[in-house]
Amino acid sequence: MAGAGWLMPRVAWARDIGETCKQSSLRQASALARINKPTDLGVSHQHLKDHGHPEVRAMYKGLEAFAKRLEAVNEEDWRENKQVRTYLENISERLNSGMHDSLATAPSNRLAQKMKRVVQRYPTAQSRVDKGDEYYKELEEALALTDVGQEVLKCYQSDARHPLLVKGPMGRLIVGAELSSNEKMSLDMVPAQTTEDESKQYATFLRFDFNEDPVGALLGLAHELSHGCDFSQQMPELTVAAHQVRRVGQSFRHQMGEYVMTQKMLEHVEEKSADLDRTQTGKFVKGQQEGNRSPAAVEIRNFKKALEESRDKMEVIAKEYILARREYDQLRAISELRAYRQSTLVARELAEAFPDLVCRTHTVSLMYGPRVATWAEVQAELEEQLRQGTFLEYMVADYVSSKHYEGDSFYDQKDGKVIEPVHLTANFVKRLGSHRLPEVTFSSPAAAPTATSTSSSSASVPK
Numbered sequence: 001m002a003g004a005g006w007l008m009p010r011v012a013w014a015r016d017i018g019e020t021c022k023q024s025s026l027r028q029a030s031a032l033a034r035i036n037k038p039t040d041l042g043v044s045h046q047h048l049k050d051h052g053h054p055e056v057r058a059m060y061k062g063l064e065a066f067a068k069r070l071e072a073v074n075e076e077d078w079r080e081n082k083q084v085r086t087y088l089e090n091i092s093e094r095l096n097s098g099m100h101d102s103l104a105t106a107p108s109n110r111l112a113q114k115m116k117r118v119v120q121r122y123p124t125a126q127s128r129v130d131k132g133d134e135y136y137k138e139l140e141e142a143l144a145l146t147d148v149g150q151e152v153l154k155c156y157q158s159d160a161r162h163p164l165l166v167k168g169p170m171g172r173l174i175v176g177a178e179l180s181s182n183e184k185m186s187l188d189m190v191p192a193q194t195t196e197d198e199s200k201q202y203a204t205f206l207r208f209d210f211n212e213d214p215v216g217a218l219l220g221l222a223h224e225l226s227h228g229c230d231f232s233q234q235m236p237e238l239t240v241a242a243h244q245v246r247r248v249g250q251s252f253r254h255q256m257g258e259y260v261m262t263q264k265m266l267e268h269v270e271e272k273s274a275d276l277d278r279t280q281t282g283k284f285v286k287g288q289q290e291g292n293r294s295p296a297a298v299e300i301r302n303f304k305k306a307l308e309e310s311r312d313k314m315e316v317i318a319k320e321y322i323l324a325r326r327e328y329d330q331l332r333a334i335s336e337l338r339a340y341r342q343s344t345l346v347a348r349e350l351a352e353a354f355p356d357l358v359c360r361t362h363t364v365s366l367m368y369g370p371r372v373a374t375w376a377e378v379q380a381e382l383e384e385q386l387r388q389g390t391f392l393e394y395m396v397a398d399y400v401s402s403k404h405y406e407g408d409s410f411y412d413q414k415d416g417k418v419i420e421p422v423h424l425t426a427n428f429v430k431r432l433g434s435h436r437l438p439e440v441t442f443s444s445p446a447a448a449p450t451a452t453s454t455s456s457s458s459a460s461v462p463k
Helices: 039-046 055-071 080-101 110-121 127-129 132-143 147-156 214-234 236-279 283-288 296-351 356-358 375-388 393-399 427-434
Strands: 186-191 202-207 362-363 371-375
Touching: 039 055, 055 080, 055 362, 080 362, 080 371, 080 375, 110 132, 110 214, 110 296, 132 147, 132 214, 147 202, 147 214, 147 296, 147 393, 186 214, 186 236, 202 214, 202 236, 214 236, 236 296, 236 362, 283 427, 296 356, 296 393, 296 427, 356 371, 356 375, 371 375, 375 393
Parallel strands: none
Antiparallel strands: 186 202, 362 371
């Protein structure tokens, strides 16, 4: 039963991040420059131009010059350029370094004390890589100090697993440099290594980004482990859909291999027959007159028939794959909404426990960027979309543009172009409405509900 038994957090913090961090001079989402082309990077980071630290000012000048060079070469996928992310991460790390040095004494609650320790022990990406296992363990311990995180961990680490999954995570930790430039962390269902039980074909695989600051890592961990909980027990249809996509995909690749082999055999037989015709000109006239009944002609006909049958099978499997992929994409989108809400609640708990850490820590926002911003600014921008009821459509569009989902899984398209650019397909909205999602409430007035906002409002941390 979809969404049955979904854990609901004991505490759903109602206070917005903007309310908690109102003393931190947050930039409002409406005032932030839109980033549509490389040179917008310079415009959107102009607040760093006159920063008090000379190193930050120099890094801003470097970013501005790099953005101009990038625009000059007219690179269409400039957002995927890892140098862009590296420039921004270097700026973010430098800003955080200065902030952490002057970080106020942590409040006396356990979560604040734990996160102050994590920030001090692992201030740089290299320090986090050097002690990766310890760092990850400390983040899990910090997550367990939040009401929402405790429930996510309990679900993810439970012995209750989907029948297709081996017990526990397979996930290995890898450095952020190995991730693509448009993602920070991810959790996927992947083929399992050899197990005694052949029915358990998959395990969950966590890719962890050591480049992310501890605040972002904590929120990202809550987000990804929520996906792992969905795969293991909370959304059994998600695991089945993932298996179906892989099964049908393998079947299609097998059928394509058979088609290519048959085509090569046909070409070989036709070539041999043509060579024979050239060498036997004028001979065996009677045999040539009966060419349609010759062994070569019969063999060619058989191969052509087999080729046609193989092509027909491929078309059938291709249609089956499109439907399976659509099912999987839509279920993944629901899991994303759930994970975004969970991590938003964790962000609110952390902000309540240790305001300075969330209000002043910088990150590289990819969904709303690429841009260097404080976590409070990122959350405030996302929460504004929650209040307006526009986050669902924005998230789907972002995931489609970054190739995480296929466009036709959500939109009506023709010749590769979206016919309905802002409307999700009716079956997805209906499916979404059948799932219970963690509740996120607001301390500021909400916008009037839209067609999709009543069931889809959500918030976000890194993908």
